[in-house]
Structure formats: structure tokens, C-alpha cells
Amino acid sequence: QGRILEKTGLCSQITFGRYVRQGRKLGLDPKLFIQDLQFNEVPVRVYQPKATSDGPRRGILFFHGGGWVFGSLDTYEKVCRYLSRESDSVVVSVQYRLAPEHKYPAAYEDCLNATQHFLQHLQHYGVDPARVTVCGDSAGGNLAAAVSQTLAGSSDLPRLRAQILIYPGLQALDFNLPSYQQNRGVPLLFRERAAFFALLYLNGDALHMQEVLEGSHIPPDMRLKYRKWVSPDNIPEEFKVRGVKPLRPTDFIAEVYETVKRFCEPSLCPLLAEDSVVHQLPESFILTCEYDVLRDDGLLYKKRLEDNGVRVTWYHLEDGFHGIINLFDYCGLSFPSGKRGLDRVVNFLKSL
Numbered sequence: 392q393g394r395i396l397e398k399t400g401l402c403s404q405i406t407f408g409r410y411v412r413q414g415r416k417l418g419l420d421p422k423l424f425i426q427d428l429q430f431n432e433v434p435v436r437v438y439q440p441k442a443t444s445d446g447p448r449r450g451i452l453f454f455h456g457g458g459w460v461f462g463s464l465d466t467y468e469k470v471c472r473y474l475s476r477e478s479d480s481v482v483v484s485v486q487y488r489l490a491p492e493h494k495y496p497a498a499y500e501d502c503l504n505a506t507q508h509f510l511q512h513l514q515h516y517g518v519d520p521a522r523v524t525v526c527g528d529s530a531g532g533n534l535a536a537a538v539s540q541t542l543a544g545s546s547d548l549p550r551l552r553a554q555i556l557i558y559p560g561l562q563a564l565d566f567n568l569p570s571y572q573q574n575r576g577v578p579l580l581f582r583e584r585a586a587f588f589a590l591l592y593l594n595g596d597a598l599h600m601q602e603v604l605e606g607s608h609i610p611p612d613m614r615l616k617y618r619k620w621v622s623p624d625n626i627p628e629e630f631k632v633r634g635v636k637p638l639r640p641t642d643f644i645a646e647v648y649e650t651v652k653r654f655c656e657p658s659l660c661p662l663l664a665e666d667s668v669v670h671q672l673p674e675s676f677i678l679t680c681e682y683d684v685l686r687d688d689g690l691l692y693k694k695r696l697e698d699n700g701v702r703v704t705w706y707h708l709e710d711g712f713h714g715i716i717n718l719f720d721y722c723g724l725s726f727p728s729g730k731r732g733l734d735r736v737v738n739f740l741k742s743l
Contacts, residue, residue, distance in 0.1 A: 405460060405461075405491070408460075408461055409461055409463075412457065412461050412462065412463075412466050413463060413465055413466060414463070414465040414466040414467075414468055414469075415465075416465065417468050417469070417472070420472055420476075421441075422440060422441055422442070422476050423438050423439060423440060423441060423472060423475055423476060424437075424438075424439045424440075424441055425437070425438050425439075425472075427464070430483070430485075430504070430505040430508035430509060431504040431505060431507065431508040432504075433485060433486065433487065433501045433502075433504055433505040433508075434464070434485075434486040435464075435483050435484060435485050435486065435505055436464045436468075436471070436483070436484045436486070437481065437482070437483050437484075437516065438471055438472060438474075438475035438481065438482040438483075438484070439475070439481050439516065439517075440475060440476065440479050440480075440481075442479075444479070444517065446519070447513075447514075447517050447518055447519035447520075447522075448479060448480055448481050448517055448518055448519065448522075449478065449479070449480035449481070449518070449519065449522040449523070449524065449552075449740060449743060450480065450481050450482075450483070450509065450513060450516065450518035450519070450522065450523040450524070451474060451475075451478075451480050451481070451482045451483070451523075451524050451525075451526050451740070452483050452485060452502075452505065452506050452509060452523070452524070452525045452526065452535075452538075453467065453470075453471055453474070453482055453483065453484045453485065453526050453527065453531070454485050454487065454502050454525070454526070454527035454530075454531035454532075454534040454535050454538075455467040455484065455485075455527065455528070455530075455531045456527065456528040456529030456530050456531045456532070456557075456714070456717070457489075457529065457530060457531075458529070458530050458580075458584070458585075458587075458588030458591070458592070459489065459490045459495075459498050459530045459533075459588060459591065459592035460489055460490050460491065460588055460591055460592070461489070462489075462530075462531075463486060464484050464486050466717070467484055467717065468484075469717075469719075469720055470716065470717060470719070470733070471484045473719075473733060473737075474526075474733075474736070474737065474740070477734075477737045478737045478740040478741055480740060481516050481517065481518050483505065483509055485501065485502055485505045485506075486501075487499075487501035487502050487505075487534070488501055490588075490591045490592040490595060491591045491592075491595040491596065492595075494592065494593065494594060494595045495592050495593050495653065495659055496658060496659070498530075498534060498592065499534055499537050499538070499658050499659070502534045502535075502537075502538050503537075503538050503541055503542075506525065506538050506542065507542075507548060509523070510523060510542075510548045510549050511548065513549065520549035521549065521552060522552045522743055523549060523551055523552055524551065524552050524553040524554065524555060524673075524740065524743065525538050525539050525551060525553075525554050525555070526554070526555035526556075526557070526736070527555075527556065527557065527559070528557035528558060528559075528714075528716050528717065529557070529558055529559065529560060529580075529685070529713065529714065530560060530588070530592070531557075531559075532556040532557050532558060532559025532560070532561075533559050533560045533561060533661065535554055535555065535556055535559070536554065536556055536559055536561060536661035536692070537657070537658045537659070537661050539551055539554040539672055539673065540657055540658070540661055540664050540668050540669075540672065541658065543668055543671035543672050543673075544668070544671060550673065551673045552673055552674070552743050553673050553674045553675065553676065553739075553743055554672065554673055554674075554675050554676070555675075555676045555678075555736055555739065555740075556675065556676070556677050556678070556689065556692070557678045557716055557732070557736070558678060558679060558680055558683055558685050558686070558689060558711075558713055558714075558716075559661075559677075559685065559688060559689060559692070560585065560588075560589070560685050560688055561660060561661050561662040561685075561688040561689070561691070561692050562621055562660045562661075562662040562663065562688055562691070563586070563589045563593075563603070563651075563654040563659070563660055564606075564609050564613075564614070564617055564621050564654065564655075564660070564663075565606060565621050565622075566582060566585065566586050566603065566604050566606070567604075567606060567638050568621075568623055568626070568687040568688075568691075569623055569626055569630055569631050569633075569635040569687055570626075570630070570683065570684055570685065570686035570687040570688075570690075571585075571684045571687070572634070572635055572636060573633045573634065573635070574682050574683055574684045574686070574712075575684065577682045577683070577684070577712055577713070578712065578713075579712065579713050579714040580683065580684055580685065580713040580714065581684070582604070582684050583600070583604065585684050585685065586600050586603050586604050587600055589603075589654075590603065590651070592659075593651060593653060593654065593659065594650060594651070598650070599647045599650060599651065602641075602644055602647045603647070603651065605641045606638075606640065606641050607641045607642060607643055607644040607647055608644070608647045608648050608651050608654070609643070609648065609654075609655075610643055610645075610648060611640075611643055613655065614640070617655075617663060620662060620663065620691065620695060621662060621663075621691060623635065623637075623687075625690075625691055625694050626687050626690055626691070627690070630686070630687070630690065661692070662688065662691055662692055662695065666698075666699055669695055669696060669699040669701070670699035670700055670701065672696060672699070672701050673701075674701065674702045674703075674704075674743075675696050675701055675702070675703045675704070676703075676704045676705075676706070676735075676736065676739045677689050677692065677693050677696075677703060677704075677705050677706075678705075678706050678707075678708070678716075678732050678735065678736070679705070679706075679707050679708070679711075680707075680708045680711030680712055680713060680715060681707065681708065681709050681710065681711060682710075682711065682712040682713075683711065683712055683713040684713065685713060693705050704739055706732065706735045708728045708731070708732050710728050711728050711729070711732065715728060715729040715732065716729050716732050716733055717729070719732075719733050
């Protein structure tokens with residue numbers, strides 16, 4: 392399938408997809424100062440409330456979703472303005488480099504570099520060093536989780552106050568978890584697309600997509616090692632009522648593993664981080680949607696965090712689907728549950 396997509400002009404597909412998603416240019420915001428800057432050579436957009444403040448404000452680093460392939464500062468303009476206004480926080484939206492032109496770890500490194508720069512210059516933006524949070528949706532949730540893990544052990548920078556992960560993608564070992572089976576054909580993220588995006592980010596191409604979907608890309612001993620963290624057994628029973636098939640393991644294909652073995656790196660798949668890292672993580676907010684292939688990634692990470700003594704606020708949108716947050720106010724369409732999810736994020740921020 393990867394080859395077919397290349398033959399039919401994968402590049403033009405992606406270019407078209409980016410064009411469609413670019414978002415309308417919004418006018419000035421009466422309540423916010425908005426400026427485009429560079430943090431460590433990474434383009435960012437900074438949103439600062441105009442109202443005077445009693446003291447330093449909260450800071451939020453926002454990493455947008457879009458499968459590491461799509462998305463931009465403009466696409467998430469409404470969400471970032473909303474977060475900044477409603478939670479009275481300074482928001483830094485990060486324009487990391489996109490795949491397939493820039494493969495892993497480019498996006499992760501950009502988000503990390505921008506975050507480190509912000510943490511070193513908080514006073515310049517009137518931000519309280521004790522209240523900085525990383526936040527992202529989908530691929531952005533993956534990047535927020537990875538940055539949060541990297542900074543967890545760092546002593547020379549202010550410690551992150553929290554991480555907000557909105558339907559994050561956190562692993563590429565198992566594309567047959569219950570949520571992948573139940574929601575394989577639910578828009579806006581099909582099961583095939585999830586594997587396709589992960590491969591584009593990793594390798595810049597989607598070769599071996601079929602083998603990855605079937606699970607032949609991970610050696611049996613590693614499967615066993617990670618089973619304690621990535622397994623349907625760790626998903627609460629109520630999420631299995633829509634049906635789950637136990638699948639026969641497929642035969643391992645060594646040459647496929649050779650091309651994707653970096654899937655086992657936590658900065659690409661944060662669910663695979665060791666306990667010694669996970670237990671140092673800051674307070675967390677995880678949002679999951681019922682009709683989303685990535686639902687179980689969020690549920691599995693929630694369990695890992697809780698097992699390691701990290702405080703987790705979990706919000707599940709029973710009627711939600713992947714990508715709903717960015718549709719809370721989209722070209723006249725409005726999804727009340729997207730707005731509900733976003734307001735939960737705002738309430739969590741206000742509690743910090």
C-alpha cells in the first residue's frame with residue numbers, strides 16, 4: 392500500500408492535505424498580544440493576555456496534532472487563542488518540522504528545543520517558573536509526552552508543572568488493541584492512517600505498512616518484554632463491550648524490524664519508557680475519545696502513570712472521535728463535545 396501511495400503521488404496528496412487544513416487567517420484579538428518569534432531557531436507563536444495580571448502567569452507550550460505530517464500555527468490558532476484567553480495563560484504554539492520531509496527525531500527535537508528556550512526565558516514573558524505545562528493533541532500529545540519524559544530528570548531547568556495529553560498516540564507496537572479493532576473505520580483517523588503516519592514520521596515512507604499493522608515488525612522477546620505495558624489485559628473491561636477478537640500472533644519478519652526498530656525508543660513511543668522515568672513525571676491530564684483508534688494508548692498510559700504514583704486527571708468523551716477538539720468551532724460547524732473537552736482542559740489549567 393505504501394508503494395501504491397508513492398506511485399499515485401504521495402507528495403501531492405500531502406501537499407493537498409496541508410492546503411485543505413491550513414486554517415483561515417484570523418483578525419486581531421482584542422484580548423491578546425500575538426507575535427511570531429523563533430525559540431532556538433524553531434518558529435513559535437506567542438499568545439499573551441493584554442489584561443494586567445497580579446503576578447506571573449501560567450505558561451503553556453502547545454504542540455499541534457496532524458500525524459506529524461499536517462498542521463501548522465494557523466490550523467490551531469483558534470484553540471491556542473481560546474486556551475490563552477480562557478485560562479489567562481501565556482501560550483507558546485510550536486511550529487515543529489513536519490514529516491516526511493523531516494523524519495524523526497526532527498519534530499521531537501524542535502519541541503524540546505523550543506521548550507528549553509522558553510523555560511530559560513520565562514521572566515521575559517511574565518511566566519511563573521512553577522506553572523509551566525506542555526500540551527498537545529494527537530501527534531502533539533505524543534510530542535508533549537516525549538518532551539515531558541526528557542525533562543523529568545533535568546535539574547538545571549524549572550520542572551514542568553503538568554502535561555496535558557489530548558487523545559495522544561503513544562506506541563507503534565500494537566495496531567490491534569481493542570480501540571484499533573473497534574474504531575478501525577471511524578473518521579477522522581482510520582487504523583491504516585495511524586500506521587501510515589507513524590511510518591512517515593519514522594522513515595519518511597510507508598513501506599512495510601501491512602506488516603506493521605499485522606504486528607510482524609516486533610521480535611517475540613520484545614513483545615514479551617513490553618507486554619506488561621502494551622496489552623489488552625491492561626484495558627478496563629467496559630472498553631471491550633463493543634467486541635474484541637484475540638488475534639493470532641503473526642510471524643516475526645527480521646528485515647521489517649530492522650527498518651522500524653526505533654519504534655522502541657521512548658522519545659518516539661513514550662508508552663515504552665522505563666518506570667524510573669515515568670514515576671518522575673508531572674501531574675497529568677489525559678483526554679480520550681470512545682470512537683478513536685488511539686483511545687487505548689491514552690488508557691494504557693493513564694494506568695502506567697497511576698501505577699507509578701503520578702496524579703492523573705482523566706476525561707473521557709463518550710461521544711467523542713479523534714480530532715474533535717480542533718473542531719470545537721470550525722467553519723460554522725460546532726461539536727459540543729469538542730468544546731466540552733476543551734473546557735475541561737481549561738478547568739484543569741486553572742486548578743494548577
